[in-house]
Amino acid sequence: DAKTTQPPSMDCAEGRAANLPCNHSTISGNEYVYWYRQIHSQGPQYIIHGLKNNETNEMASLIITEDRKSSTLILPHATLRDTAVYYCIVRRLGGNQFYFGTGTSLTVIP
């Protein structure tokens, strides 16, 4: 499965949009991009996933570039409860592996 690269940390002001980038330049055509977050001392929480089209749900939006080599997770109005480590994961369609990268530690500042 393709490897992902994320910035180790980011800050975001409360109420503003948080844009978290992920590079997956070796992604294959049958690999999905998944985003999870982990709040301290809890299990990872699913946020969103996509293949090539942009996706939106009640938590976030996922923007995947046309060449699929990178993506951005957007939290439209960050709150203090969004402070967490965010993981971008690439997973092969039908693949049983699910490997976490190093993630981005997002701190939402009041």
Added chain:
Amino acid sequence: DTEVTQTPKHLVMGMTNKKSLKCEQHMGHRAMYWYKQKAKKPPELMFVYSYEKLSINESVPSRFSPECPNSSLLNLHLHALQPEDSALYLCASSPGFNSPLHFGNGTRLTVT
């Protein structure tokens, strides 16, 4: 709240003890996973079960022994652990391999 339940939440064991971690889900998911997470590190995949059969073993030492007695239950049997095995052990499940994983909140294990 999580639909994947892990027990116990905390466990302290000596290096000569035998203990088991338990994971339960009643969502009808057919794939189940064990991860190990050290402090400030991402979760590391240990084992994957598919339809109650071991699908992946990521070269985990034999002192960790997984078991999937039925489609709702996943155990991790621990024996002769080392202090460096102290970590958060996470269980996850998914309907299949094209679906997101649902994680429990883990068992915090301390080996003394």
